[in-house]
Amino acid sequence: MASRTTFEELPSAVRAAVESHTGRIHRIEPVSSGLNSQVAARLRCDAGTVHVKGLRTDHKWAWTQQREAEVNPFLKGISPELLWRVKGSGWDLLGFDLIKGHHADYSHGSKDLPLMVDLLTRLGETDCPQIELREAGQRLSKYVADSSQLDLFKGNALLHTDLNNENVLVEEDHAYMVDWAWATRGAAWLDAAYWVIWLMAAGEHSPQRAEKWAERVPAWQTASAEALKAFAEANERMWEEIGGAEPDFWTSRLMNASRAWSEYRSSL
Structure with a gap:
């Protein structure tokens, strides 16, 4: 901070x-x-x-x-x-x-969830600009079990990568994404996958329910089971590193969510 x-x-x-x-x-x-x-x-x-x-x-x-x-x-x-x-x-x-709205509500039954699907769909239709951006593999290279898995995250889509609900503002029936400091280039399905973890961290979504929302984003359909498993495992390791031995409440939610999703993906 x-x-x-x-x-x-x-x-x-x-x-x-x-x-x-x-x-x-x-x-x-x-x-x-x-x-x-x-x-x-x-x-x-x-x-x-x-x-x-x-x-x-x-x-x-x-x-x-x-x-x-x-x-x-x-x-x-x-x-x-x-x-x-x-x-x-x-x-x-x-x-x-200024967007005169509220931070997105990721809880089960929220009216903001379909707006978030629309936002991620529109982002997936946006051409990735030819500017300097970090690659998704760079962001995850420390956390994969095998460096060959990094190829699963390659792509030419523009990604936000921080799907914290406070980075999404809802004004009437339109959602906007703010704070693009970590804009990244990579596989088009990755933002929907990041969203799964944040949905689960909201406390009311099982892995299955969170993925049902992600499935509504067209780019999600391009992800292989192998890629999703590798991504879930990498994020579990990342949040464990961030949280350390004594994570705060905020970080604990992400640690628990990423662990639960990784376990679910490994069971399929």
């Missing part, structure tokens, strides 16, 4: 550069979500309301700002539009169109 700086604490030159895009700022509302940002706020200003997120240019995750800025033009209707970028005085800020 990045340490937080309020918008008001930013250098005056940075705030002035923001106002060159927004006009006069009338109200600043801090945002608690977005743990990888040092600055996160809603700005109510002459130009309307925008969501701003940012990091210091010397932060270890500063590269994620560039990744989000580069991928955004290819995500029309899938992600909030990037309106402007301000970089200077040691800071890198991104200003996005």
Whole structure:
């Protein structure tokens, strides 16, 4: 989690550069979500309301700002539009169109689940841009039982890979995906598979029920049983490493979900 700086604490030159895009700022509302940002706020200003997120240019995750800025033009209707970028005085800020909605509800029976299927379907129809992206195999290379399994994750689809429900905003009957810092290139079915784990982590989905939702995403049908088993096992190892000996409640949910799914996939 990045340490937080309020918008008001930013250098005056940075705030002035923001106002060159927004006009006069009338109200600043801090945002608690977005743990990888040092600055996160809603700005109510002459130009309307925008969501701003940012990091210091010397932060270890500063590269994620560039990744989000580069991928955004290819995500029309899938992600909030990037309106402007301000970089200077040691800071890198991104200003996005504000989505006036709620975080997706992954619980059983939620009306947001079909909207999530639609979102992942639309993403699967999006051409992967020819920009620098990490490959899915790179992300999972530490966690596979055999390096030859990495070929199962290869592809040319644009992937989000962090299907945390807080990264999905629902406005009326439309879902949007935010926080593209970990945008990845790989097999088209992978985001639906990541979603299975997050559905199970919501606490109300068995592996079978979670997969029934993933099956509604067309790209899921391109995954072989071998690939799904290898992916489930790799994610179990990854979450065990992240959680360590004393995982917090949030991480424990992902550890338990990934373990249960891996066991289910191994039993088929």
